[in-house]
Amino acid sequence: MTTPSNTTAPTPLAPNPTKPVDSAPGYLSVRKYNFWYGTNQTLFDVSLEIPEKQVTAFIGPSGCGKSTLLRNFNRMNDLVDGIRHTGDITMAGHTIYDPLIEVTSLRKRVGMVFQKSNPFPKSIYENVIYGLRVGGQNSKADLDIAVEKGLRAAALWDEAKDRLNQSALSLSGGQMQRLCIARAIAVEPEVILMDEPCSALDPIATGKIEELILELKKQFTVVIVTHNMQQAGRCSDRTAFFYLGKLIEYDTTVTIFTNPRQKQTEDYITGRFG
C-alpha cells in the first residue's frame, strides 16, 4: 500500500534505560512460536517477552492472530480439534506445555476474561467462588472472604454487596464484565488475560474497566487484546502490533504510539488501514 506520509523512514528507537526491550526474559515469554488450526497457520515465528506486573496490549486488525496467541497462554485452544504448534511458551521460566502439569492448574494461574461477559446462571456469590469451588474449597468463612476480596478488587463490592444471592444475570452489562473479572481474580492467578473485554460495553462501563486494569497491574500481570487504540494507549505499558499472524513491532506503548519503527504500525495506529 502506498501512503503519502512524511514519516516514510522509521526513526531509530531511542533506547529506554529503565525498561529494556526484547532482551531480558519476561514473566511470560514466547519463543519462535508457530501455530496451526488444521492446515491453516495463524502464527508465524512469534517471539516476545511479557514483563511481570505490567499491562501488555496486543493490537492489530481482525484475524491477525492476537487472540490466538492470547488463548494459548492458558491453553484454551486445546479445546479445538486439529491444532498444532512449534516453539514454546514459558511462564516464570517453566514451559506451559509440561506434560507433568495438568492444564487445570495452569488455568488457575492464568485467568481469563472474555469478549462477551459469560457469568454462570447462578447467584453473584456462586459466580465469584466458582473457581474456588471446583478447586475443592468449601469452607464458608474462606469463601466469604474470597467473595469480598474479589468483588472489591473488581470495584463491584459497593454495587453488589446487598444482592450477593441474586442471580448474576440481573446485573448490567458492565457489572457482569466486572463480575467476570472478580471471578478470575478470586482464584488468585498470576496472569490475567483479557480478550477485548470492553467491546460490548458503553463508554462509561469501559472507563470503569480501564481504571480497574490500571489497579490490577499492581498485583497481576495483565495481557489485553483490544481493537481500541485509545484504550491501548491509556492503560498499557507495552504494546505489540500483529499483522497477518506475524509480530510486526513490540515496544513500550509510548514508543509505539509516538515513534513506531515500522511503517505498517504507524499506518494502523493512524487509522490508514485495519
Next chain:
Amino acid sequence: MQSTRVVGEPMVWLSAMGLGIGLLMVAALLWVIIANGVQVFWPKRIEVFTLTIDGKEQVIAGELVKQQHKASSVQGKQGAEEYQIFTGNKDIYGQGFRYIDVSAITKRTMPSDALLVERLEYGNAIGAPVRLVIKGEAPISATDPLFRSRLGEAITEVSDRRDAILALEKGQIGAINREIASLEYHLKAVAGKDAADEQATKQRIADLQKSYDVLNAKAKELRAVQDDDQVVIRPYGGEERTVSMGTVVSTTWSNELSLFGQIGAFVHHLWSFLVERPREANTEGGIFPAIFGTFVMTILMSMAVTPFGVVTAIYLREYARQGPFVRAVRIAVNNLAGVPSIVFGVFGLGFFVYIVGGSIDSLFFSDKLPTPTFGTGGILWAALTLALMTVPVVIVATEESIAAVPRGAKEGSLALGASKWQTIQRVVLPAAIPGILTGLILAMARGAGEVAPLMLVGVVKLAPSLPIDGIYPFFHLDQKFMHLGFHIFDLGFQSPDSEAAKPMVFATTFFLIALVMALNLGAIILRERIRRRYATAAF
C-alpha cells in the same frame, strides 16, 4: 396488468392447511374417543317395547343403545330400521344385547319403577322390583314405602361384608399363605441335614395351618351370610327371579333420575371405573390395576432411560473424538428408533427375561426353582425393554441440548481451572436439563402407549395384585402387571362379549391418553421451572 400477488404467498396457505388438517384429525380422534367413552357412564332410561311378530306379542325391556339400518342385499337401498337394545339379564337371555325391528314395535312405555341392578356376575339385571326378602323378617313388598330404604341398607351391609371378606382373605389369610410357602422352601433346603430345624419348621407349618383353618372357616361363614337376603325382581315379559343380595353392587331407578340424579350417577360410575378392579373378563368393573400398572411401568422406564441416555449423549458429544466412527454410531442410534417395537419385545424376552432373569433366579432364588421369580415376564423387564426402545429419543434430545449450551459458558468454566467433568456437571448439564426433559417427555409418550413388546415381557389380562402394595417388600418388580394399552387390545379383540366391551374400549383409551398427558404435564411443569431458574438469555 401487473400481478399484485407476493411471490411465495401460496406457501403460507399450504403450510397453514397442513397444520389445519393435522389439528382437525387430532380433534376428531379425541371427539370420537370422548363421545363414545362418556356414553358408558351416562345413565340411560329403561324402556319397555311390545313387539308384534307374526301376530304374536313379545315384550322386551332395556336401554336403547343405538338406531341403525340393517344391511341390505340390494345395492343402493337401505335395509329396515332397527334398534339395538341393552336388555341385561344375561343369565336369562344368554346375551346382553338384542336388535329389534322398529316396524314390529306396537307399544313403547317407560315404567317409573324400572330397576337396574348392578351385579357381580352376569352383568346388570333389569326388571320391575317385586319384594325384598330379609332373613328372619316378613318379605317387604316393592309397594311398601320401606322397600327402598331397606334395600339401600341391605346393599351397604353386603358391600361392607364383602370388604371384610376381601381384607380377611388378602390380609390375614394371604400373610399365612406366604409364610407357609416360604417355610416350605426352607424345609426343602434343610430336609435331611438339620433334623432339629426340620422338626421346628414342620411344627410351625402345622400351627399356621391351624390358624389358617380358623380364618378360612370365618371367611366361609361370612360368605354364607351374604346369601341370606334376596331381592326378587320380575324382568319385563318374564318370570320372577330371585337375586341374592350378596351379588348386588348397586341399584338404580333409571327412569326416576332427575338431571342432577343423572349427573350424580355419571360421576359415581366414572369414579368406580377409575378405582375398581375389573370383573367378568374385564368387561365390567373398573380399570384401576391397569392405570396403576401403566403408571408404575412408565415411571420405572423413565428412571432407567434418563441416566442411560444422558451419559451416552455426554460421551458422544463431549468426550468422543468427532469423526466418521462417531457419526456412524449416531446414525445407528437414530435408526434404532425405527426398529419395530415387537423386535424389542423379543429381545427383552430373550435377554432380560431368560438370560438376566434366569441368572438372577439361579443365583438368588434357587430354592424356588423350577418356579421362576425373575425368569419370567415382569414389570421390571417390561420397563427395561421399553427403556431400550426409547433410549434413542433421549440420546438425540440430550445431544442437541448439550450442543446448544453456549460455548462462552463452557469456556468460562474451563478458564477458571475446572476440569471437563466439573464443567459438564456444573455448567453443561444444568443448562441442558430442559432439553433432556423434552426427550424424556417424548420417550414417555412413546413408551406408555406401547403394547406389542409388553405382551412378551410381563403384561397380563388380569393381575391378581398390584406391583406396589402394602406387603413386604412393597415393590414387587418381578410381578406381572396390567397395562391400559393391553387392556384396550384385550377388551376390543379378546372379549367374550364384544358389544359390552366396545364402549369400555373408548373409555379405557380416553384414560390412557389422559394418563400420558398427565405424566407429560408433570415433566413440562418441571421443565418450565428449571428453564426459569437457568435462564440463559445473557450468554
